[in-house]
Amino acid sequence: MEDAVIRLEGVWKIFGDQSKEAMAAIESEGLGKAEVLERYQCVVGIADVSFEVAKGEVFCIMGLSGSGKSTLVRHLNRLIEPTAGRIQVLDANVSELSETDLRAMRAKDIGMVFQHMALMPHRSVRDNVAFPLEVRGEPKFKRWEISQHALSLVNLDGYEDRLPKELSGGMQQRVGLARALASDPAVLLMDEPFSALDPLIRRQLQAQFLDLTKRLQKTTVFITHDLDEAIRIGDRIAIMKDGRIVQIGTPEEIVINPADEYVADFVQDISKLKLVFAHSVMANIKGYKSENGVNLDDAPRVTEDRDLDHLIDVSVTTDLPIVVTDQAGKDIGVVTKSMLLKGIQGGK
Amino acid sequence: MATETSNTPSQELVESIETFAGQNGPYYAREFVKIQSAKGLPRSFNPTAALLGPVWAAARGLWGYFWVFAIINLFALVQVGRGLWGDLGADKLAKATRLTAKSDEMAQRAIDALAAGTSNAEALQRNSDNLAKAAQRALEAAEQAAAGATTVLIFGIILVLIIMAVQGYTSNMAYEQKYGRWRIDKSEGSGVNMKDIIFGIVMIVIMYPLTLYRFTVSRPMENLVTFPANKDLFNAVAENLEGWFDYIAVQGADVFDGVTATIRALLDGLETVLVGTPWPVTFLVIVVLAWRLAGPRVAIFTIAALAYLAFLGYWEKSMATVALLGAAAVLCVVIGIPIGIWCAKNKNAYTVVRPILDFMQTMPAFVYLIPVIAFFGTGKPPGILATIIFGMPPVVRLTALGIKGVPESIKEAAIAFGCTKRKLLFDVEIPLALPSIMTGVNQTILMCLSMVVIASLIGAEGLGSDVLVALQYASKGTGLLAGLAILFCAMIIDRIVQGRFVREDDGR
Numbered sequence: 112m113e114d115a116v117i118r119l120e121g122v123w124k125i126f127g128d129q130s131k132e133a134m135a136a137i138e139s140e141g142l143g144k145a146e147v148l149e150r151y152q153c154v155v156g157i158a159d160v161s162f163e164v165a166k167g168e169v170f171c172i173m174g175l176s177g178s179g180k181s182t183l184v185r186h187l188n189r190l191i192e193p194t195a196g197r198i199q200v201l202d203a204n205v206s207e208l209s210e211t212d213l214r215a216m217r218a219k220d221i222g223m224v225f226q227h228m229a230l231m232p233h234r235s236v237r238d239n240v241a242f243p244l245e246v247r248g249e250p251k252f253k254r255w256e257i258s259q260h261a262l263s264l265v266n267l268d269g270y271e272d273r274l275p276k277e278l279s280g281g282m283q284q285r286v287g288l289a290r291a292l293a294s295d296p297a298v299l300l301m302d303e304p305f306s307a308l309d310p311l312i313r314r315q316l317q318a319q320f321l322d323l324t325k326r327l328q329k330t331t332v333f334i335t336h337d338l339d340e341a342i343r344i345g346d347r348i349a350i351m352k353d354g355r356i357v358q359i360g361t362p363e364e365i366v367i368n369p370a371d372e373y374v375a376d377f378v379q380d381i382s383k384l385k386l387v388f389a390h391s392v393m394a395n396i397k398g399y400k401s402e403n404g405v406n407l408d409d410a411p412r413v414t415e416d417r418d419l420d421h422l423i424d425v426s427v428t429t430d431l432p433i434v435v436t437d438q439a440g441k442d443i444g445v446v447t448k449s450m451l452l453k454g455i456q457g458g459k
Numbered sequence: 460m461a462t463e464t465s466n467t468p469s470q471e472l473v474e475s476i477e478t479f480a481g482q483n484g485p486y487y488a489r490e491f492v493k494i495q496s497a498k499g500l501p502r503s504f505n506p507t508a509a510l511l512g513p514v515w516a517a518a519r520g521l522w523g524y525f526w527v528f529a530i531i532n533l534f535a536l537v538q539v540g541r542g543l544w545g546d547l548g549a550d551k552l553a554k555a556t557r558l559t560a561k562s563d564e565m566a567q568r569a570i571d572a573l574a575a576g577t578s579n580a581e582a583l584q585r586n587s588d589n590l591a592k593a594a595q596r597a598l599e600a601a602e603q604a605a606a607g608a609t610t611v612l613i614f615g616i617i618l619v620l621i622i623m624a625v626q627g628y629t630s631n632m633a634y635e636q637k638y639g640r641w642r643i644d645k646s647e648g649s650g651v652n653m654k655d656i657i658f659g660i661v662m663i664v665i666m667y668p669l670t671l672y673r674f675t676v677s678r679p680m681e682n683l684v685t686f687p688a689n690k691d692l693f694n695a696v697a698e699n700l701e702g703w704f705d706y707i708a709v710q711g712a713d714v715f716d717g718v719t720a721t722i723r724a725l726l727d728g729l730e731t732v733l734v735g736t737p738w739p740v741t742f743l744v745i746v747v748l749a750w751r752l753a754g755p756r757v758a759i760f761t762i763a764a765l766a767y768l769a770f771l772g773y774w775e776k777s778m779a780t781v782a783l784l785g786a787a788a789v790l791c792v793v794i795g796i797p798i799g800i801w802c803a804k805n806k807n808a809y810t811v812v813r814p815i816l817d818f819m820q821t822m823p824a825f826v827y828l829i830p831v832i833a834f835f836g837t838g839k840p841p842g843i844l845a846t847i848i849f850g851m852p853p854v855v856r857l858t859a860l861g862i863k864g865v866p867e868s869i870k871e872a873a874i875a876f877g878c879t880k881r882k883l884l885f886d887v888e889i890p891l892a893l894p895s896i897m898t899g900v901n902q903t904i905l906m907c908l909s910m911v912v913i914a915s916l917i918g919a920e921g922l923g924s925d926v927l928v929a930l931q932y933a934s935k936g937t938g939l940l941a942g943l944a945i946l947f948c949a950m951i952i953d954r955i956v957q958g959r960f961v962r963e964d965d966g967r
Contacts, residue, residue: 188875218877229872233890243876290876300875 115163115199116298116330117170117187122160122196124182124354127153134194144353156182157193158354167328171345173335173377179354180334184300187332188221189213201297218247222291222329226303228283230275236262236286237271243294261289264323281312288320292327299331306336317343338377342366342386350374367391383419383455390415392422392454393435393444407445410434415443422451468492479638481650490631491638501632509627516630517659520648524633525659528626533670535618540675542612551601558594562587704833715834722786722840729782738774749951753958760954764947773922773944780911780921781948783839787846787907792900795851799858799899800884809859816852824849824913832917842919846910853902861895862888901956908949922948 125133125147133151136142144155157179164170174180185191186198189205198205201220208216222243230239238245240258249257262271265285275283284304291299304320305313321344324331335341341348342362349359350373358370366386369375393415400407410431413422415438425433426448433451435444446454468488476491477484494501508515512532516525565587572580641647673679708715733741742765750758768777802809827848835841865888873887889896915923922945929938 190871190875214877214879216877217875221875223872223875225868225872227866227868229866229868231869231873231887231891233893242873242878246877246879246882294876 114166116166116201117162117164117332118197118199119163119186120161120197120199122157122183122186122198123155123194124157124179124186124191125153125194126156127151129153130194138195155354157186160196160354160356162349162356162359164330164332166330168346169324169331169333169344171333171335171341171348172351173338173341173348174351175336178351180336180351181302182354183351184302184332184334187298187300188217188223214246218243219294220296221298221300222294222296223300224284224287224291224302224304226306228275228280228287228307230283230286230290232275235272235274236267236278239275239286240290240293242290247294258289258293261293262286264292264327265289265319279312280308281316284308284316285319288323292323292329297330299329301331301333303334303336305340313340320344338381342381350377362386363388363391384423385418385420387419387454388415389413389417389419389422389433389435389446390444392419392450393446394450396434396442396445399432399445405432407431407434407442410445412436412442414438419451419454422446423455426451468495475642476638479641479649480634487631487634491635494632494635502628503631504627505630506627508630509623512622512626513663514656514659515626516633517662518651518656519634519637520652520655521633521637524630528622529663529666531622532619533667535615535622536667537671537674538611538615538618540615540671542608542610542615544675549601551597551604555594555597555601558590558597562590562594565590704830708834711834718844719835719840722790722843725789726782726786726839726843729785730779733778733782733785734775738769741778742769745951749955749958753955757954757958761951764951767947768944771940771944773925773941776920776922776925777944777948780923780945781952783843783914783919783921784846784904784907784911784948784952787843787850787910788900788904790843790847791851791854791903791907794847795854795899795903796858796896799855799896800862800889802855802859803862812855816855819848820852824910825916828913828917837918839919841917842914845917846907846914849910850903850907853906854896854899857899857902858892858896861892861899864895865891897956901953904952904956905949908945908952911945 123134123137125137127133129151130153133142133147133153136150137147137155142150144158147153147155160183162170172180172183182191186193187200187205189198189208193206200216203212203216205213205216231242234242237255237258240261241254244254244257259271262268265288267282267285267289270278270282270286275286278286284307287304291301305316308316317340333341333344335344345362347359347361348365350357350365350370352373358365358374360368363386365374366378366381366383369378396407399405410433411425411429412434413425413436415435422433426446432445432447434442435446437443472492473488476488480487490503490505493503497503505515513525513529516522516528565583569580569583569587572583637647641649669683673683745765746758746761749761768774798812802812824845828845831841831845831848835844869891870883870887873883878887911919911921911923912926913923915921915927922941925941926938926945929935929941
């Protein structure tokens, strides 16, 4: 990728006293996770992870607890040091930054939102939001001005001088988001930001977040254990298991083409209606015509980028199959009722 | 929907109990089921346990049970032994013999005196009669004690029987409890273990005969009653220590003088402010402080308490005491908070500091007055030093606790936004730990105050010395008044410091 803002190459993290020896053994002998634990009493947290995130992209990392997703995101601002591999954020090699440069980068270029909000209870909402600016040494009146702006981005005008404990969970997390946005960083790291909230508030915040990312165009790495959330928010999704990335792809790719049974298990219960599009379920129109010899002139027509939900709406009005056209209006495929049902089911 | 339960235990339960009990498995399976199905107190009697008690417990690995019953059994057996063989009237009988001999001697001297015609013959005769009467009384008491032996014997036997019954009825219940623990954790031990039996029997063989011997024989071997300690060793060590103290006092004189001078400077400053300032000013400042920090109720209490001190003539002494205490508290906080922070950050530091803190708190104050006097002499600064030793642990402990209690997630967030270690400490950790730290400061102040009487022993003047003097002359009125004065000082300080934080907590 030319314009990659974040680039990870072969990143490993091994926890334990003998992590270096374990890493060497993994490189030379190709040890597995269990062997490393047995021989070196070391736990493999992250195993050979590589990916790139483009500018302005929202990159979701999805995995169950213990899959290493939170560990991975902490490598991007070096809250955790990698055992091996290269991590590049913007133009800097994160592992080689000096303490001072690292702090400067954390304060200026990377904003982070945490699962448990992690607001400071003794500071007002405004002073919480202004914390990264304070670290950077901005004068107080400027800090207040900027944090005011950040708070209005998340619709919290009027709450500046409250203490965090006076706010509801959803509002507190919006303060967390405002804090991450306050220093106008190029990169946003979101560590399960909405997991601790109840479902209704979660959906509201997801919508608000989507709206914000469209407007602000921040490069975002978003951690979640909820595939629905990943699909809703992510431009691309990486699925993690046992410290490895199992699959990277757009939501549609992952739903239609799960890389292995693990991913397939996840995807199984996801509704495909809004995720799968006509071009993924259609059959070739020429082949169909020659086999069945049906006249399709009266059949309804949809463009190839319409989703299954729309196909169902069309299908209930007719007995004929649906003809799929490309953007130019040329017939390219056909979807019968059985194909449509298969598509909803997730088969092909 | 009710599942059908039968009254017979499942095969799985019976097998599990049999595995646990090992020897006599079926018996215990039956008894445990009886215990488990009982609604009130289960009636499960174990004859072996009733008879053998501690030995049974040892065999089954019930060590708590073993020790409790080993000791009560021993007590009961000692009663039986005393009743059977103990020469209970022995000492009184000896006294009677002694008195009779004396009386005879007196009588002899009286006869001699009468023969010689001396005037005191009559007095001697009277003495002799008195002694004879006393001997008679002692003889009667000895007989009574000997008769009491039967009572002791009966008491002992009844006790033994009761203990046996208790052992019989409780043993299976205790064993069933152990079975429950064993189901959770297999390292709990099960069945009958030869090593355990041997250990239990050895313990009993060591404890029982020696103890019974000591209580039943009228003149047991001297070495059994008192430990054959070596007096020479004690003297040598004490002398050696004394030499060391003198050596250190001489060698470190400069350091000790420096410490004394520093404390004195601080104390002089505080005394000038508190004692030197005209009393209406001090009075007003303290009351306003109480009002501002802790509210009107505390302010009214403060006025009343200060009035007590002023009208009874304790004003100056109270201020001197508060200055003393203030100096000690300031030093405690200045030294204690950094140590507390260090302990919170560094695990090794805490492992070293903690036993020292325990030592400082548990050591009786009189003991460490000795080195304090040896090195720093007497007067106010050494008194403050002794107070610091006693008062510092809470602030160190609670600071460490508070800093450690700062949530990891908040610290991580601060670091993720580029916070330096310094800023993390001063802007995140200390503010979040402040309630805990202030509790520590408050406790330290109160502990310092409780030391003023002891500190006055080595010449730290103030209210404490009034109490001390009252104690020496047994003047109850003075002592009570001075004691109340100390109490009021403590309450004013406590209310003001505490009131501030209670108020903040209310807001939360």
